[in-house]
Amino acid sequence: MSVTVRVPAKVNVQLAVGAARPDGYHDLANVFLAVGLYDEVTATPAEELRITCEGPDAGQVPLDRTNLAARAALALAERYGREPAVHLHIAKDIPVAGGMAGGSADGAAALVACDALWGIGASREELLEICAELGSDVPFSLVGGAALGTGRGERLTPLEVGGRLPLGVRDGRAGSVHAGGVPRVRPARRGPGHPRADRLRRRAARPRQG
Secondary structure (H helix, E strand, C coil): CCEEEEEEEEEEEEEEEEEECCCCCEEEEEEEEEEEEEEEEEEEECCCCEEEEECCCHHHCCCCCCCHHHHHHHHHHHHCCCCCCEEEEEECCCCCCCCCCHHHHHHHHHHHHHHHHCCCCCCHHHHHHHHHHHCCCHHHHHHCCEEEEEECCCEEEECCCCCCCCCCCCCHHHCCCCCCCCCCCCCCCCCCCCCCHHHHHHHHHCCCCC
């Protein structure tokens, strides 16, 4: 038996960055949008945790326990008191280090795949808790669609996106996107909290012409 989960890449439609917090993070208001570029993670029973990968950037993907898919399987197994005996195979089409949350997507997909393979039946809330522990982008990778992320980006409010949203994405493998895949941003000149969150929520829901 095996379980395969397909998971989309994401883009940051708009990002507002607040002041630094005591924990070193910045408060964010980030509009996430899932796009039609996918990785697939297949979970199969195995004697021990093993990661394999195929795809254009497979050589850049770590195959040890630092991989977010491996970390997701370990976190789920630890929470429910079982051995992480699974082979996770990643079919990767989301560019590595392209700013499109490919690693986070793989983590979320592995979490869902292992939950189904092991028959755990974790609730959505439990899975989101684990996602937030794994990284700021992982919760959105579990939810998909469009959402406003606040806090570190892990607190999500679903958004209805009105109209069409034309979007062009250049492939970082061709050297057209710099390392990290996102432009530099300046911290918003505002105090702690969720900078411009209400404004971003309204803007994301506004219908577009054309």
